[in-house]
Amino acid sequence: MSIQVGDTIPSVTLKWLTDNGMQDVTTDELFKGKKVVLFSVPGAFTPTCSAKHLPGFVQQADALKAKGVDSIICLAVNDPFVMRAWGDKGAVEDKVVMLPDGNATFTTALGLTMDGSGYGLGTRGQRFALVAEDGKVTHVAVEAPGKFEVSSAEAVLEKL
Structure with a gap:
């Protein structure tokens, strides 16, 4: 079952690439005491x-951020090197945290994986957006396959 409004963000540890090399980061660190758009x-x-x-x-x-969001996180089932390169290419600077979920640990805990093997992608995350306040989900919107409607930045802004 996928995560729902009122649920707590699952506690997992992920790896990400920083200027100081590969580091562990926990979802508890990312969500505790903050309003987060993921x-x-x-x-x-x-x-x-x-x-x-x-x-x-x-x-x-x-x-x-004007609506009280402390952090914006982009999640993908990709490795830390790819997420860092994509963030650099997309000029995210300090606006968006590029969170790699290389083993789909977090995405699986959220119940939002998809099978992309037909495209040679293996297990991936569905396209979705959620809002959490102090680790509790207040909004979640999962896209229908092939769609891009409910998880855009504009759609999230409307829900804040």
Whole structure:
């Protein structure tokens, strides 16, 4: 079952690449005491993700923060090196946290994996967005397959 409004963000440890090398980061660190917008894409550098999803959150970062959002996180089942390169290419700077979920640990805990093996992608995350306050989900929107409607930055802004 996928995560629902009122649920607590699952506690998992992930790896990410920082200027100081590979580091552990926990979802507890990322969500505790903060209002967080998390959006998930099926893959870094893929067409809709690169042309619309990530750029929308970069462009709307100030508007989201004006609504009380402390952190905007982009989640993808990709390795830390790919997520860092994609963030650099997308000029996210400090506007969006690029969170790699290389083993789909977090995405699985959220109950939002998808089978992309038909496209040679293996297990991936569904396209979705959620809002959490102090680790509790207050909004979740999962896209229908092949759609990009309810998880855009603009759609999240409307829900805040």
